[in-house]
Amino acid sequence: MAPRRRERPRRSLWHWLGSALLTFSAILGVIAIVTVAVCAVFGLRPVVVISGSMEPTLPVGSLIFYRTVPATAVSKGDIVTVPRQDGGTGLITHRITEITTKGGVTTLHLKGDANATADPLPYVVSSVGSFVGVIPVAGTIALAARTPLGIAAVATYVAALVAVIVFGRRREKAPSRHTGARRVPPVAAE
Missing domain, CATH: 2.10.109.10 (Umud Fragment, subunit A)
Structure with a gap:
């Protein structure tokens, strides 16, 4: 009998949204760190x-x-x-x-x-x-982030990021190895 293939759990919209948000945040973080480092190393303002x-x-x-x-x-x-x-x-x-x-x-x-x-x-x-x-365009984004609406947008983004990290990334419970297995009756000894 061929071994049963494990079914992958279905990914929810929350999971995909969380992954996209975390990936985007990581990219922004790397860009910010590289920009600050380049400015510091080369004396740029x-x-x-x-x-x-x-x-x-x-x-x-x-x-x-x-x-x-x-x-x-x-x-x-x-x-x-x-x-x-x-x-x-x-x-x-x-x-x-x-x-x-x-x-x-x-x-x-x-x-x-x-x-x-x-x-x-x-x-x-x-x-x-x-x-x-x-x-x-980068200057427009920097200036917009300093307005009341920009500050609210950044706060909302951070709140969504925290929500994804805290609530959305919980691991789904792995299925038991015994789930769906059929029981074989004991064989009588002769």
């Missing part, structure tokens, strides 16, 4: 693009990375990130149109690729953020 002044090169909502370098290390045509000179807070990421260094003082003239005119004020700097790379 992230900035979110919030205006269209550098489109199409740097679309609104992109996450850009820059490395702080001496102002003398950049040249005309480079994309740099510098503190605002108009009294506002924040940073400006534009392209260098003119650079002059006199007596150890570096002055930059910048212009956004999408702007018709150059920035009105020059930037007197000793160091700048030299553009390294961009991840489109």
Whole structure:
């Protein structure tokens, strides 16, 4: 008689949803860890693009990375990130149109690729953020996570993840080896 094949237990929608959620979370975790490690090792800083002044090169909502370098290390045509000179807070990421260094003082003239005119004020700097790379859309996600609706979405996601871990991953009871086995009557000894 051929041995009986064990039937696999049917997977529920809860199980598949839990597996997808845990896999997605693991992927996000790895991406976050790698990004933080790369930024730390290479001295990179992230900035979110919030205006269209550098489109199409740097679309609104992109996450850009820059490395702080001496102002003398950049040249005309480079994309740099510098503190605002108009009294506002924040940073400006534009392209260098003119650079002059006199007596150890570096002055930059910048212009956004999408702007018709150059920035009105020059930037007197000793160091700048030299553009390294961009991840489109990632900045939008980062900014959205800081809004009340984003915080609620993240909290809901975490609650669902905890629910899956605590309640949804319980192992189904393995079927008994004796289940379904037929009994053989004892044989009388002669």
